[in-house]
Amino acid sequence: MKASTLERLRESAAAEGLLDVAYTSTDSPFGPLLLAQTKRGLVRVGLPNQDAEELLGDLSARVSPRVLEAPAAFDEARRELDLYFERKLERFRLPLDWRLSDGFQLAVQRRIARIPYGRTRTYTEMARSAGNERAVRAAGTACGRNPLPLVVPCHRVLRVGGGLGGYGGGLEMKRGLLELEGVLAAQSS
Amino acid sequence: MTKLPPFQHLIDAHGDEVMAVLRGAVGREGAEDCFQETFLAALRAYPRLGDARNLRGWVITIAHRKAIDHHRARGRRPLPIADVAAIAGAEEAGFEQGRDDGLWAAVGALPPKQRAAVTLRYASDLPHAEIAAALGCSPEAARRSLHEGIKRLRKELA
Numbered sequence: 001m002k003a004s005t006l007e008r009l010r011e012s013a014a015a016e017g018l019l020d021v022a023y024t025s026t027d028s029p030f031g032p033l034l035l036a037q038t039k040r041g042l043v044r045v046g047l048p049n050q051d052a053e054e055l056l057g058d059l060s061a062r063v064s065p066r067v068l069e070a071p072a073a074f075d076e077a078r079r080e081l082d083l084y085f086e087r088k089l090e091r092f093r094l095p096l097d098w099r100l101s102d103g104f105q106l107a108v109q110r111r112i113a114r115i116p117y118g119r120t121r122t123y124t125e126m127a128r129s130a131g132n133e134r135a136v137r138a139a140g141t142a143c144g145r146n147p148l149p150l151v152v153p154c155h156r157v158l159r160v161g162g163g164l165g166g167y168g169g170g171l172e173m174k175r176g177l178l179e180l181e182g183v184l185a186a187q188s189s
Numbered sequence: 190m191t192k193l194p195p196f197q198h199l200i201d202a203h204g205d206e207v208m209a210v211l212r213g214a215v216g217r218e219g220a221e222d223c224f225q226e227t228f229l230a231a232l233r234a235y236p237r238l239g240d241a242r243n244l245r246g247w248v249i250t251i252a253h254r255k256a257i258d259h260h261r262a263r264g265r266r267p268l269p270i271a272d273v274a275a276i277a278g279a280e281e282a283g284f285e286q287g288r289d290d291g292l293w294a295a296v297g298a299l300p301p302k303q304r305a306a307v308t309l310r311y312a313s314d315l316p317h318a319e320i321a322a323a324l325g326c327s328p329e330a331a332r333r334s335l336h337e338g339i340k341r342l343r344k345e346l347a
Contacts, residue, residue: 008225
């Protein structure tokens with residue numbers, strides 16, 4: 001199939017409102033990212049060490065099976081991410097679609113989205129700000145299940161005492177992001 | 190019920206074959222439009238599809254319906270079939286090689302149901318039940334159309 005054939009199909013699908021989930025892959029200093037969006041906004045970010053096929057299968061089951069690769073739909077997301085990795089953007093302005101989260105997890109994740117660039121919070125602080133100070137473990141789970149890492153900066157949530165805690169993209173990436181934002185001193189390697 | 194894979198998988202896995210089938214059925218020029226209509230129709234219906242086990246058969250059946258619509262819209266004309274992939278299956282029917290042009294001209298001259306049954310069976314290798322589904326008739330009627338079509342071709346090409 002020619003690229004123009006597929007491009008035409010994508011355009012017709014979008015025009016008819018049939019493009020429920022668009023996705024693309026984009027480069028980052030940490031490896032390829034998977035980006036997925038609905039008509040409402042960015043719905044899922046897949047980190048380099050996460051299985052893209054599994055993420056797409058999950059979107060197919062939970063959002064809609066009308067999932068199409070559509071690179072052109074992501075010009076703005078790609079632009080903002082590139083600027084972020086060049087330290088030229090501190091706050092993402094992309095519209096977000098939160099439909100993959102609900103309840104306490106959603107409450108925690110929405111608060112993570114407001115942690116300023118270059119600052120960190122603890123899991124305990126996130127639990128408290130989401131309304132349940134004792135739910136530290138649940139706050140940790142909410143970070144781990146963040147469907148929109150990077151854009152919703154769960155890498156800025158650490159353990160009390162400064163331990164890194166966990167990260168879906170691996171601790172090396174979490175450390176790298178905190179170095180990029182100037183929270184941690186760059187390690188000489 | 191099997192889980193529906195992302196629609197992109199259907200395009201990646203079966204898009205080339207659908208295009209080959211359509212080139213065989215309506216010619217190179219009409220194939221592009223029929224391809225668009227096929228995958229748009231599939232995309233429209235996809236979330237309601239209960240069974241993900243035979244996606245290939247499903248999408249090829251849609252392609253054949255679009256090819257039939259295409260011919261109906263343009264009136265009955267001989268089919269400009271010349272695609273190697275699409276005619277590969279025809280040998281099974283007892284046709285000799287090297288007579289492809291005459292064969293497909295003869296297929297194109299069949300009445301619509303017989304023509305559709307013959308191309309679905311031999312160009313796309315669909316079983317009778319799926320041919321019936323594509324034509325909107327019973328498997329018995331599909332078998333009969335196929336049989337009549339082949340009988341007529343044998344006579345034409347003898």
